[in-house]
Amino acid sequence: MVQIGFLIYLFSQTFFLLNIQFPRSYNFDEFHYIPAAKQFLEHKLNKNWEHPPLGKLILAAGISIGGDRPIGWRCMSTFFGALTLVGLYALSLVLFRDLKTALWITFLTLFNQLLYVQARIGMLDTFMFAFLVWAMAAFCATWDPRNNCNQNRRLFLLTGILLGLSAACKWFALVPWISFCLLISLVRLLQGWQTQFKQPLKNDWYHPNLWKGISWTDWLFTLVGVPIFFYSLTYIPYFFIPEEDFSIYKIFTSQPRMWQGQLHVVTTHPYMSQWTDWAILKRPIWYAFEHEGAQNRWVRGVLLLGNPLIMWSGLLAVLVCAWEWIQRRDKTAFFIFYFYSIYYFSWAIIPRKILFYYYYYPAGMVLSLACAYVFHHPAYQKLLRTESTRWIFLGASILLFVYFSPILAALKIPSNSFPTWMWFPSWI
Numbered sequence: 146m147v148q149i150g151f152l153i154y155l156f157s158q159t160f161f162l163l164n165i166q167f168p169r170s171y172n173f174d175e176f177h178y179i180p181a182a183k184q185f186l187e188h189k190l191n192k193n194w195e196h197p198p199l200g201k202l203i204l205a206a207g208i209s210i211g212g213d214r215p216i217g218w219r220c221m222s223t224f225f226g227a228l229t230l231v232g233l234y235a236l237s238l239v240l241f242r243d244l245k246t247a248l249w250i251t252f253l254t255l256f257n258q259l260l261y262v263q264a265r266i267g268m269l270d271t272f273m274f275a276f277l278v279w280a281m282a283a284f285c286a287t288w289d290p291r292n293n294c295n296q297n298r299r300l301f302l303l304t305g306i307l308l309g310l311s312a313a314c315k316w317f318a319l320v321p322w323i324s325f326c327l328l329i330s331l332v333r334l335l336q337g338w339q340t341q342f343k344q345p346l347k348n349d350w351y352h353p354n355l356w357k358g359i360s361w362t363d364w365l366f367t368l369v370g371v372p373i374f375f376y377s378l379t380y381i382p383y384f385f386i387p388e389e390d391f392s393i394y395k396i397f398t399s400q401p402r403m404w405q406g407q408l409h410v411v412t413t414h415p416y417m418s419q420w421t422d423w424a425i426l427k428r429p430i431w432y433a434f435e436h437e438g439a440q441n442r443w444v445r446g447v448l449l450l451g452n453p454l455i456m457w458s459g460l461l462a463v464l465v466c467a468w469e470w471i472q473r474r475d476k477t478a479f480f481i482f483y484f485y486s487i488y489y490f491s492w493a494i495i496p497r498k499i500l501f502y503y504y505y506y507p508a509g510m511v512l513s514l515a516c517a518y519v520f521h522h523p524a525y526q527k528l529l530r531t532e533s534t535r536w537i538f539l540g541a542s543i544l545l546f547v548y549f550s551p552i553l554a555a556l557k558i559p560s561n562s563f564p565t566w567m568w569f570p571s572w573i
Contacts, residue, residue: 150234157231165223172219194403194406197379199314207220207224218267221272229264229274229275235279236282240285249539256452257513258546263449263506280311283300286300288480306371306375309371310376320488380396416428416430416431420492424460425460426450447554454538458512459511463515465519466515481515
């Protein structure tokens with residue numbers, strides 16, 4: 146299993162690096178984060194104070210390795226993008242306990258286009274989700290009544306570390322962090338109800354022996370204290386910036402300022418969208434669109450657009466997962482529906498005035514798991530009539546990726562050709 150994960154990493158890392166030198170100028174929000182990363186390297190006042198420091202520190206590491214040029218700006222994104230894919234592979238093994246299914250999910254994720262584009266741009270979301278997907282895998286691994294107490298303590302500790310580091314890249318990671326804690330509380334209440342009234346529940350998705358020996362003190366330490374500690378550690382570089390005049394006290398006082406900064410981002414943008422647009426692919430986002438050559442005959446563009454086959458089919462698959470959980474209390478179906486719901490529907494209540502399609506990135510990545518659930522579940526295999534259907538689906542997804550690749554990878558195309566890929570006016 147480890148060897149396969151290593152091969153997945155090597156292949157995807159190489160794949161993401163191809164043509165990484167384009168676009169040659171800053172790609173979308175690299176305009177904000179690359180200068181902030183260079184300010185860390187120069188020990189200067191960091192002007193991108195609206196976000197925690199870890200993502201920008203990772204970008205700074207990439208620039209120190211690859212130089213102040215496109216490969217330096219984006220090499221760490223390819224590294225963490227590859228780690229994300231391996232993390233999805235690990236999560237798939239935990240949920241499905243089947244190597245073939247995990248590999249199918251891995252390939253589908255590689256070609257769902259969201260990961261490919263995000264792994265080739267210097268943005269914080271790439272780093273945030275890389276830590277987050279491994280936290281998801283560790284958290285789901287605790288959901289096994291066969292685990293002993295020490296195994297679960299280690300898994301919860303790992304979950305806490307990864308959640309803290311994820312939140313130190315971008316605050317959206319607070320959503321799963323809080324939801325994990327709430328879910329544990331709910332399960333504990335259900336277990337208490339089952340013990341008190343001696344009413345057996347339908348199945349073992351919240352088994353009475355789940356997390357046996359783990360106390361509330363363990364959870365407070367691993368899922369509250371540990372994440373806060375590791376989140377705080379990422380502020381250490383501020384102590385080495387003379388202009389910051391930083392202190393431990395300022396770690397805490399800077400958080401309300403960051404919150405206010407997020408609330409007051411009100412500048413309009415031509416590619417802003419609503420959260421209700423994302424699942425149906427109504428409004429993707431052009432990260433880059435640059436002309437080249439005499440009379441602007443050529444163009445290089447980067448469009449963040451999920452693979453339409455996976456995005457639209459995945460929505461139906463999520464509904465199937467919801468049904469399977471409600472009807473059969475299927476644990477795998479529950480986690481897929483749960484992760485998609487918290488990543489997507491949280492945007493209905495997050496007080497953010499300006500929204501973009503890339504906020505759908507975490508939820509869109511879960512759709513590969515949902516599709517796998519349908520294609521690999523025995524009941525639905527009979528409905529689909531043949532096992533080869535899932536391979537046809539994967540092959541069609543790869544072909545769509547190849548079709549869209551010129552506007553995903555900033556390939557050089559004639560200026561008047563880009564409408565070929567614009568299936569709807571709202572994509573332009």
